[in-house]
Amino acid sequence: MxxxxxxxxxxxxxxxxxxxxxxxxxxxxxxxxxxxxxxxxxxxxxxxxxxxxxxxxxxxxxxxxxxxxxxxxxxxxxxxxxxxxxxxxxxxxxxxGSRRWIAAEMGKIGGKASTKAKSAAARRNGRLGGRPKKSKEVARLA
CATH class of the missing domain: 3.30.2020.40 (Uncharacterised protein PF10387, DUF2442)
Incomplete structure (x- = not known):
């Protein structure tokens, strides 16, 4: 050109x-x-x-x-x-930074947050046997 x-x-x-x-x-x-x-x-x-x-x-x-x-x-x-x-x-x-990097940094900050709602949810989860297991459903390929 x-x-x-x-x-x-x-x-x-x-x-x-x-x-x-x-x-x-x-x-x-x-x-x-x-x-x-x-x-x-x-x-x-x-x-x-x-x-x-x-x-x-x-x-x-x-x-x-x-x-x-x-x-x-x-x-x-x-x-x-x-x-x-x-x-x-x-x-x-x-x-x-890149969008991906900024999102990861924001996720770190959010993960460190300690709120009453988050604590209550963790206690409820604990009473039910902890974090739910991932479903083993296999997706069908069409």
Whole structure:
């Protein structure tokens, strides 16, 4: 596929407009005292989050987070000691991982929840002989 010069110029103008209208990273560091990754944006705003909230750096040790690089476009940050990247537009939209990873993290939180209803259900289940056995019904193939 051949790209015409006018198409190429138009694409460059759109990219320049997007960069002008989208905050980019100007500074990135790990704050060991608060255990947060802090990203300074071109808009003057700082965004901070716990490493355990982001896929790829959730199990990182402080020394692995000490070195952070900003991508040339300013739209991402890279952790060379972990070979992990975070895409800034996704971060600003509230996504710190894939849908599957976020769902698994939310499931862990829900599983740790201790409520009166959950305790009562566990007691009722216990009186009935514990967790019900899985049914051994075999599905018929049509």
């Amino acid at each position: 051949e790209v015409r010069k006018d198409e190429f110029a138009a694409a460059n103008r759109r990219a320049a407009d997007r960069v002008r209208n989208t905050p980019i990273a100007t500074d990135a560091r790990y704050d060991r005292r608060t255990d947060r990754v802090v990203i300074g944006l071109s808009s003057g705003i700082e965004v901070a989050f716990h490493p355990r909230q982001a896929q790829g750096i959730e199990h990182a040790k402080p020394h692995q987070l000490a070195k952070i690089e900003i991508t040339p476009s300013g739209l991402g940050i890279h952790f060379p000691r972990l070979d992990a990247d975070i895409y800034l537009p996704a971060l600003l939209e509230g996504f710190l």
